[in-house]
Amino acid sequence: MTRKDTSEVRDSLLDAAEAVVIRQGIANLTLDAVAAEAGISKGGLLHHFPSKDRLVEAMVMRTAEHLRVHYREAYERTSEGPGRMTRALLSTGLADCNCWSEQCRRSSSAVFAALAQNPSLIEPMREVYSELHRRVADEGLSTGLGEAVAAALDGLWLYWVLGLVPVDQEMIVRVRKALEAMVEHSAPAKPARLSSNPNASDVKRSGGRRS
Amino acid sequence: MTRKDTSEVRDSLLDAAEAVVIRQGIANLTLDAVAAEAGISKGGLLHHFPSKDRLVEAMVMRTAEHLRVHYREAYERTSEGPGRMTRALLSTGLADCNCWSEQCRRSSSAVFAALAQNPSLIEPMREVYSELHRRVADEGLSTGLGEAVAAALDGLWLYWVLGLVPVDQEMIVRVRKALEAMVEHSAPAKPARLSSNPNASDVKRSGGRRS
DNA sequence: GTCTATATCAAGATAGAC
DNA sequence: GTCTATCTTGATATAGAC
Numbered sequence: 001m002t003r004k005d006t007s008e009v010r011d012s013l014l015d016a017a018e019a020v021v022i023r024q025g026i027a028n029l030t031l032d033a034v035a036a037e038a039g040i041s042k043g044g045l046l047h048h049f050p051s052k053d054r055l056v057e058a059m060v061m062r063t064a065e066h067l068r069v070h071y072r073e074a075y076e077r078t079s080e081g082p083g084r085m086t087r088a089l090l091s092t093g094l095a096d097c098n099c100w101s102e103q104c105r106r107s108s109s110a111v112f113a114a115l116a117q118n119p120s121l122i123e124p125m126r127e128v129y130s131e132l133h134r135r136v137a138d139e140g141l142s143t144g145l146g147e148a149v150a151a152a153l154d155g156l157w158l159y160w161v162l163g164l165v166p167v168d169q170e171m172i173v174r175v176r177k178a179l180e181a182m183v184e185h186s187a188p189a190k191p192a193r194l195s196s197n198p199n200a201s202d203v204k205r206s207g208g209r210r211s
Numbered sequence: 212m213t214r215k216d217t218s219e220v221r222d223s224l225l226d227a228a229e230a231v232v233i234r235q236g237i238a239n240l241t242l243d244a245v246a247a248e249a250g251i252s253k254g255g256l257l258h259h260f261p262s263k264d265r266l267v268e269a270m271v272m273r274t275a276e277h278l279r280v281h282y283r284e285a286y287e288r289t290s291e292g293p294g295r296m297t298r299a300l301l302s303t304g305l306a307d308c309n310c311w312s313e314q315c316r317r318s319s320s321a322v323f324a325a326l327a328q329n330p331s332l333i334e335p336m337r338e339v340y341s342e343l344h345r346r347v348a349d350e351g352l353s354t355g356l357g358e359a360v361a362a363a364l365d366g367l368w369l370y371w372v373l374g375l376v377p378v379d380q381e382m383i384v385r386v387r388k389a390l391e392a393m394v395e396h397s398a399p400a401k402p403a404r405l406s407s408n409p410n411a412s413d414v415k416r417s418g419g420r421r422s
Numbered sequence: 423g424t425c426t427a428t429a430t431c432a433a434g435a436t437a438g439a440c
Numbered sequence: 441g442t443c444t445a446t447c448t449t450g451a452t453a454t455a456g457a458c
Contacts, residue, residue, distance in 0.1 A: 006441095009441095025326075025329075025330050026326065026327055027327055027328060027329065030432085030433060030434085031433075031434065031435085032432090032433075032434095040442075040443095041442065041443055041444075042434090042435090042443095042444095043436090043437095043441095043442065043443055043444075043445095044441070044442045044443070046434090046435070046436090047441060047442070048441090050435090051434080051435075052433090052434065052435090111373070112326060115236075115237065115323060115326075115327075115373070116237055116238055116326075116327045117238060118236075118238065119236050119374075122373060122374070122375070125373075125375060126374060126375055126376075129370075129375045129376050130376070133376050142389065142392070143385050143388065143389065144382075144384075144385030144386045144387070144388055144389035144390075145389045147382065147385060147386050147389070148363050148386045148389040148390055149363075150366070151362075151363040151364075151366030151367050151370065151386060152359050152360075152362040152363035152366055153362075153366065154366035154369055154370070154375075155361070155362030155363055155364065155365035155366035155367075155368075155369065156362050156366075157366075157369075158365055158366065158368075158369050159340075159362065159365070162322070162326070162333060162336075163333070163337060164333070164336060164337055164340045164365075165337075165340050165341070165344050171355075171358065173355075174354050174355030174358060175355045175358050175359045175362060176355075177354065177355055178353060178354065178355035178356045178358075178359040178393075179355075179359055181353070182389075182393050217423095220423095241450085241451060241452085242451075242452065242453085243450085243451075243452095251424075251425095252424065252425055252426075253425095253426095253452090253453090254423095254424065254425055254426075254427095254454095254455095255423070255424045255425070257452090257453070257454090258423060258424070259423090261453090262452080262453075263451090263452070263453090
């Protein structure tokens, strides 16, 4: 019970830290700001996270774990066959714009906090990506295709979190369709359930063929 | 003359700032560190850039301008036809691994410095990307394809600068081939120079990348 | 244009009361 | 476990000599 309460407090403190980054940017991710956001004193905050490094580390670990759970669930929901993980990413990573934005905001705050605080803190994220790319790179699609799709999704993420390119629902749909067309042609099996999203399986132009 | 000298000094100071970020990370991008790296005093540095914001602003503007020049040149070197800008990005953005790395390092230092210092300083980068995506989104390829390719390249850039996924020459080649196959099929015109070459010896000069 | 010296301040972290 | 008060450091920026 005590443990559960403590865990809940930690979680709310991490929420506060994310909120600070999202609203004020990483330059303003200070212990004072997090404490104020959480409605606690700096001393109280430092009781749960004895240093700023530990706080950021916890932010990254939580985000990494969420990400891992998220794509594993998507994998389970996706039909078997070549490119299963890749198709799972397409259906979950580019689903609804609003959900996507929320996830983006949260993950970006952790990643950038780590980058600013101490780049080595990104490590948990590396482990998740390591597993993800292992799965995506070896699932029967033509060489490099799974990796290309994953990279494209993360490119969109980058555009969105930096505001480099306006990413709206229309753009997401355009890009998803283009990527799905590639994957579908590379792995034409099981066209019945290619994607869990109804309007995502509309492929007009025939794709290319490869070895 | 005086102006040219001043401009050269400014450029060398920006080089020093990039070097600091690359070697020590953005957390250590301080005026002291930049001054030391450039072999000048902090007072001298502040004569050229009256505040840290101005210094980072100049870093971003220089990087953005390099990027713009870079892809415009690549465009000129690329054969006419559908997807010209997209093909230009593929040939120049994913050319030689070493050149690419160098460009990555430099561009990432500017972008992340801006992110840490003051996100609004990214603006010059936005303008360049705005133009780039305008060109890539409307060149006769199937809908979303140009944007997907551009996003994939920037995804690779992200992997590389954060070390999220190991990006080596082999991976670059794999992804490039997958993307080229898409573009080639969508725009089969001018097969002579499109990049039917397995190793894409299309245009390899001045490799390098974006953002 | 470059330097040294210094003012100013904010942030991370500690100590100890409650 | 949470608080207030305080210590310490390091970073930006200014002032003014050379």
